[in-house]
Amino acid sequence: MAEETKEKVVKTPKEKKVADPVAASMDLATQIMIKRAQELGVETIFDRAENMKPCNIGVQGTCCKNCSMGPCRLPLTKSVEDGPDERKGLCGATANTIAARNFARMVAGGASAHSDHGRCVAEVFMAVARKESNDYKIKDPQKLLAVAEALGVAITVKTDDGKEADRNIDEITLEVAEIALAEWGKPEGELLYAKRAPQPLYEKWKKAGVIPRNIDREIVEIMHRTHMGVDQDYKNIVKQCTRAAIADGWGGSMLATDLQDILFGTPYPVQSEANLGIMKEDHVNLIIHGHEPVLSEMLVAAAQSKEMIDYAKSMGAKGIQLGGICCTGNEMLQRHGVPTAGTFLQQELAIITGACDAMVVDIQCIMQNIANVAKCFHTKLITTHPIARMEQDNVIHIEFDEHHAMDDAKRIVRMAIENFKNRRAEVMIPRQKATQIAGFGVESIKYHLGGTFRGDYYTLNDNIINGRIRGIAGVVGCNNARTRHNEGHILVVKELIKNDVIVLTTGCNGIACAMEGLLTPETAAVYCGPGLAEVCETVGIPPVLHLGSCVDNSRILLAATEVVKAGGLGKDISDIPVAGSAPEWMSEKAISIGHYFVTAGVYTVFGVTFPTSGAPVFEKYLFEDLEKIYGGMWDFEIDPIKHAHKMIAHIDKKRKALGIDKARDRVLMDMADRMKLEAV
Incomplete structure (x- = not known):
């Protein structure tokens, strides 16, 4: 019998797909740079998204890897x-236990990222208080006094004759530093900033037993509870991740924002530009990417010094162009007007222009692949943080130390300048860029609404009550390569302002809105409903207010608290016509942010995907039952227009509950009318 032979099958490698630039992004500059990358054979995240599909079970949140x-x-x-x-x-x-554990671990990851950022800022603040650093100063002493009051630090002392006298500012600074740092690990008590919430919200937290004890403990306890064989009740797990989320939003993030304002200056509106077109071929281009402004503050000062500008000119450049990506970009923007070069998904593209002489990174949202892209160009890639290094051999590590901050900053700027002459690829900078007004905050909104002497949120509340403004939306968050770049952000925001909802934004949503031209007062006449357009024109503000980086979501919490204090819209955040959104979220930080908004009483909608779809009972708990406890709840909607209309429907529901669901025009009353009212 003849031996049977089998034909040997040789499998050839599957040819890699490349992204369709137009399908990948709605931004023209991004489309141009994706096409250029493909022509040069440089792989980007957009191409990788085509070749690696997400795990269906992981997306549902029901894959357990905890043992x-x-x-x-x-x-x-x-x-x-x-x-x-x-x-x-x-x-x-069960599926509920697994999904709840995974959800809680995402909250822990996000809370730890923001809170560790806050700790780093607090440590620098302590160095300043102890006079150990000469490069940083207290730039906003008024904010210092406000924070001191919130932390229970006395700002006056009694003199021998029983009178009140101002306390020494150095003493106040040191005590603020000590108390702030203790919030991460104090052995007893509760989070001090929890009492900055409206009293009814604080009481809800107290009743539910979720007021954080300290920041670190709540994150550690999540990791313990979600270890194999510990907490196996999804409701109890959510209770703990609520503590950690509150510790993030009302603790680590809020402290980071406050201490940064004290050290670097409280932001006020400033004009700048956004998108890759801010880069300049005849300048040294230094792109700063990440989330922590401790280094970037020094880099701005160094790059703007006569010494460094003269050095750049001696190397053949006309000057130094700084540009920011992600939230370090937002920090430099809101305090110095440094233009933002792009969002999270554009970090590789900034290098692909061929004009990026150095990219300096610190922490969070840094793609490791930028090292591979930098190898294809002349770009110096510099890591600066001890907890954030890269394995590739072309990455330079310059560990930043606040005790000699300016020396480190000048060393980095010099490196970028000296690399200007080494450009080896043809420079191709897309022309697209847009004007933006950024740098809004709790303080500046007060000023714009009421001026120096009568600044208050009453004007905002009055226009919500009379119907010119339908409600408030916080639209924040990342970009996600699993959806079309910026499309979710822009469609949601445009639909909201078209329906007279004023938008507060942070993070990459803020950058996306800037790139689209939505951050100028002139936007209102083009995109807004008549009521919001009238308010924006009268006050002179954009309909989309950029409040800063992702830790600055704490500004939105405090702005909502100010709305409650101003009166007329209920007694708690959950009473206000307000909704939250993260249309293109991707990071664990977004889950922590979303959860501290939900547990502050805000209806919050996420797009793209949600990590609980494989556990419907647990998902129902987040999407429905939490509202009964905190007044806020989660929701999920992929379609941006439906997403916006879910938010609008919730805002309308709150307006109806307040009895302001019908627009009311102001009535000018003469003396006879007033006398009739008094007679009644």
């Missing part, structure tokens, strides 16, 4: 109505 018996994968294969959910991991963990 080595797994991963245990529990896909949702039938409807809840089809009968009891009998899915279990090896240990017996």
